[in-house]
Amino acid sequence: MQPFEAVVEEQGAMVMRICRALLGPAEADDAWSETFLAALRGYPDLRPGSHVTGWLATIAHHKAIDLLRARARRPQPAADPGEHRSGITAGPEPADTELHGALAQLPDKARLAVVYRYLADLSYADIGALLECSEAAARRNASDGIAHLRRFYEEKES
Amino acid sequence: MNVPTDRQIVDDLTAGAGTVTDLAGLQARLAERAAAGGLLDVAYRTTDSPAGRLLLAATPVGLVRVAFELEDHDAVLEELAGAVSPRILRSPRGVDDVARQLDEYFAGRRKVFELAVDLQLARGFRRAVLEHLCNIPYGTTESYTTVAAAAGNPRAVRAAGSACATNPIPLVVPCHRVVRRDGTYGRYRGGPAVKHALLTMEAGAGA
Numbered sequence: 001m002q003p004f005e006a007v008v009e010e011q012g013a014m015v016m017r018i019c020r021a022l023l024g025p026a027e028a029d030d031a032w033s034e035t036f037l038a039a040l041r042g043y044p045d046l047r048p049g050s051h052v053t054g055w056l057a058t059i060a061h062h063k064a065i066d067l068l069r070a071r072a073r074r075p076q077p078a079a080d081p082g083e084h085r086s087g088i089t090a091g092p093e094p095a096d097t098e099l100h101g102a103l104a105q106l107p108d109k110a111r112l113a114v115v116y117r118y119l120a121d122l123s124y125a126d127i128g129a130l131l132e133c134s135e136a137a138a139r140r141n142a143s144d145g146i147a148h149l150r151r152f153y154e155e156k157e158s
Numbered sequence: 159m160n161v162p163t164d165r166q167i168v169d170d171l172t173a174g175a176g177t178v179t180d181l182a183g184l185q186a187r188l189a190e191r192a193a194a195g196g197l198l199d200v201a202y203r204t205t206d207s208p209a210g211r212l213l214l215a216a217t218p219v220g221l222v223r224v225a226f227e228l229e230d231h232d233a234v235l236e237e238l239a240g241a242v243s244p245r246i247l248r249s250p251r252g253v254d255d256v257a258r259q260l261d262e263y264f265a266g267r268r269k270v271f272e273l274a275v276d277l278q279l280a281r282g283f284r285r286a287v288l289e290h291l292c293n294i295p296y297g298t299t300e301s302y303t304t305v306a307a308a309a310g311n312p313r314a315v316r317a318a319g320s321a322c323a324t325n326p327i328p329l330v331v332p333c334h335r336v337v338r339r340d341g342t343y344g345r346y347r348g349g350p351a352v353k354h355a356l357l358t359m360e361a362g363a364g365a
Contacts, residue, residue: 003200003235003246008188012181021171029184036188040197044244099170118168146164149171153162 004043007052008036014053015060017119022064024100031067035060054130057120061112068104102152106145109133113141114149189249199243203250204231205257208264209329209352216252217242220274223326224256226348241279260329266359269296271330279326286310287321294335297360301339319344329356 015035019028039059046055103111109131116127117138127138162170192198200222202215210227213234222242225234239246255273262268280288286309293308294300300308306318322333323345334356338344346353 001236001239001244003239004244005202005235005247008185008247012185016181017172020174021168025174029180032184033188033191037191037195037197040188040192040245040247099167103171118164119172146167149167150162153167 001044001046001048004040007039007043007056011053011056012036014120015056018057018060018115019064021115021119022061022100022104023067027067027071031060031064034063034067038063051122051126051130053120054116054122054126057116057122058112058130061115065104098156099149099152102149103145106148110141110145110148113138114145117142118146185248189247189251192245192247193249193251197245198247198249198251199245200238201247201249201251201253202235202238203248203253203257205260207260209348209355212260212329214253214256214260215246216256217276217278218252219276219278221252221256221327221330222276222279224328224330226328226352228349229347256330263329264359266362273330275327275330277327277331280321280324283309283311283314283317284321284324287318288325288327288331288333291322291325291331291333291336294332296332299335299337299357302336302344303339305336323347335360 012032016028016032019031019035023031035056039056046052103114106114112131113127116122116130117124122130124135124138124142127142128135131138131141133141189198189201193201198218200215200217202213205212205214211231212227213223213225213229213231214221215223215225215235215238223234223238225231235246259268259271259273263271275292277285277288287305290305290308302315302319302322303312305322306312306315309318309321311317318336322336325331325333325347328334328347334346334348334353336344337357343350343353343357
């Protein structure tokens, strides 16, 4: 088994991409740390031959979604009582906040497929295995997800 | 209207991710949090010395491994992952003090190491040999025969030699102070030149 340090070296940037994509820069560091702490805890029990990238991408996705849910539950500042938020929404980040929000609000399978395909660079065969669906369904989910994000640009420009 | 490519969308999503300085700081904090949470089983660092680049690895019990440059450090870390635990991170915890004391030793300013050691990589007779080695004073030597007897089995001279040759904590557990009765050096993990240099240094500093 590889020393965990080697896993952090090899996968650190990939995990950061997932955390950034779902949370934006402000909370990404927290999600990154939570991801690797959880991974470190479970690492000795990881079965030999496991797909380490897929395993870590899944943990990173869970941790980022946990933080998004915690953010949604947090009481909003009393200053703007009119802007009550519910569900998963992106926080008050500038610029591309809405793009992160659009990714966060995708259906689970589409969001995971986008994360696995576009952020973790996994093959559709591996994604199908992780999502427990066919390779073709994995491809459809990723393509639906990215098409949804593309619509966000179109709406912004119109 | 410009329709963005997949790559553009992904770049917008991940803007600023993976800058080297960011990750280095996060990795350092990860090791601290892992240690605080009892999840850091082996901490390691490397240090430069007159005997070449050394790998120093410690468990919460103490120093568990010192590896010379000619042992492949990556291979040593993989061995530790199998023999001790794969929860291994680069961290100063427990090894910065080792590096400092080794510096002092190589500068001739330290004759006794004040360090906790973890001998879990050696068992049985080998472990008894290593425990005895810790009692051989700076600047002196013993024969493999003497060491075998002191470790409880006077006839196990070859096993004593092999215990010294595979000492997981060379330098700090001073296997270099064990020589053949004919005065030749015997096997050493750091190579014969390093063993010779250490004995020469210790003899000079002791004079």
